[in-house]
Amino acid sequence: MTRFGILGGGLMGHGIAVALAQAGHCVVVYDTDPATLASLDERIVRALERCDMLPGDVGSVTARVTAAESLPDMSSRVDAVIEAVPERLDVKHRVLEALEAKIPAVMPVWSNTSVLSVTEVAKGMRHPQRLVGVHWWNPPYLVPLVEVAPGAETDHRFVQEACDVLNRMGRTTVRLHRDVPGFIGNRLQFALVREALHLLEQEVCDPVTVDTVVRASLGLRWSAVGPMENADFIGLDLTRNILDSLAPHLSSAVTFPALDEPLNAGQRGRASGSGLLTWPSGRAEEVAQRLVNGIRRNLVEP
Template identity: 65%
Template sequence: MTRFGIVGGGLMGHGIAVALAKAGHDVAVHDVDPRTMATFHHRVGPALAQCGVPSSRSGPIGARITTASTLDGVAREVDVIVEAVPERLEVKHQVLAALEAAAAPATPIWTNTSVLSITRVAEAMAHPGRLAGVHWWNPPYLIPLVEVAPGAHTDPRVLDDACDLLTAMGKTTVRLRRDVPGFVGNRLQFALVREALHLLDQGVCDPETIDTVMRSSLGLRWSAVGPMENADYIGLELTRDILRNLAPHLSTEGEAFPSLDKPLNEARNGRSTGEGLLPWPPGKETEVARRLGAGIRRNLARPTTVPG
C-alpha cells in the first residue's frame, strides 16, 4: 500500500483518487475551492459504482479516500504526490513551489499535465529531479493507459518507481524517452481534432458527420489494431503513396481555428453552456457520460486476441 496525496479534486483529481483506492492505496485529496471539496465524495461514489465496487464512503474502498483542508495535509506523510490542478503553467508553478515547501525533499511528485512540457512545469522547483509527467486519461479508473515522461532533470528512479507502481495496479503504462508537449496520446488526438476542424472550416461536412465517420470506422478499428500495425497490414508502400497524395492537403494550422472561435465568441462552450459545435439539450450530459462509460467497459470486456 502506498500513501498518495492529490492536489486538485476536480474531474481528474477525484478520478485518479478512485483509481488509486481501487488498487488498494490510501489517498488524501486537497482542493483550494470549498465547493469542489463539498461535492468531492458525491462524485467519488458514482465513480466507484462505475468500477463495479462498493460505492459507500465508509465501504472498503471509499474509506481509503479522505479529504484534507490544507495543502500540507496532502504533502506530508505521503509516499507520492499527484498534481491535478488546472492546465496553466503559472498555477502549476505556484502549487509545486508550495508543495516543495511542505513535502520531504525526496517525495516524488507526479504532474498530470495534458500538454505542458515537464521541463517547463519543473522550472519553479528546487528539486526538479522528483517531478515526473504521469498522464492519466479520463476517466482514470476505467481507461487503462497512463503515459509516463521525464523532464530534462527527472531522476530516472522516479520514472522507474512510477512505472512499477502503475503496472502493479494493472494500468497499461508507457514510458516516453524524452519530454515532448502532449505526450503521445494528446499529440495523436489533437492532430485529428485539428484536421476535423479544418474539414468544418472548408465546408466539407458538419460536426455530426465527423463524429459518425469516427465512431463507425476508425474508433472501431483502432481499439483492435493500432495505426502502426495497420500501416504494416495495408503495406508501407500504400501508406507512403496515400501520404504523398494526401499530406499536402492536411491542416498545418497553428493559430487560427474559426470553427472554435465562432461559437466561443457567441458564448457557446459546449456541454457547460448548452451548445457548442453541437446542441446539448437537458439530459444529454448524463446520456453522454453513461454512453462513454458503457462503451469503454464494453471494449475492455472484449478479448484482444481471438482464437485462430
C-alpha cells in the same frame, strides 16, 4: 501500499483517487475550492455507480479516500504527491512551490499535465529531479493507459519508480524516451481534431458527421489494431502512396475559426448548453454513461 496525496480534486483528481483506491492505495485529496472538496465523496460514489460497482465495493474504495483540510495537512499524511490542478503553467508553478515547502526533498511528485512540457512545469522547483509527467486518461479508473515522461532534469529512478507502481496496479504504462508537449496520445488526438475542424471550415461536413465517421470506423479499428500495425498490414508502399496524395491537403493550421466562432458567441460546449453541438438538459449525463459503457465494452489486453 503508497499513501498518495492529490492536489486538485476536480475531474481528474477525483478519478485518479478512485483508480489508486481501487488498487488498494490510501489517498488524501486537497483542493482550494471547498465545494469541490465537499462533493468529493458524492462524485466518487457516482463514478463507481456508473461502472455498476456493488455498494460494498464502493464503500471499500471511498474508505481509502479522505479530504485534507489544508496543504500541510495533506503533505503530512502521504508518501508521494500527484498534481492535478488546472492546465496553466503559472498555476502549476505556484502549487509546486507551495508543495515543496511542505514535503521532504526525496518525495516523488507526479504531474498530470495534458500538454505542457514536463521540463517547463518543473522550472522553478527546488528539486526538479523528482518531478515526473504521469498522464492519466479520463476516466482514469477505466482507461488503462498511463503515459510517463521525464522532464530534462528528472532523475530516472523516479521515472522507474512511477512505472513500477503503475504496472503493479495493472495499468498499461508507456514510458516516453523524452519530454514533448502532449505526450503521445494527445498529439495523436489533436492532430485528428485539427483535421476535423479543417473539414468543417472547408464546408465538407458538419460536426455530427465527423463524430459518426470516427465512431463507426476509426474508433472501432483502433481499439483492436493500432495505426502502426495497420500501416504494415496494408503495406508500407500503399501507406506511402496514400500519404503522397493526401498529405498536401491535410491541415497544418495554427488558427481555428471553427472554434473561435462559437467561442466568441459564448458557446463553450456542454457547460454553456451549446458549442459545436447542442446540449439539452440530460445530454451530459447520457454522454458520461455512454463513455463508460463504450470503454468497458472495448477494454482490450495490451
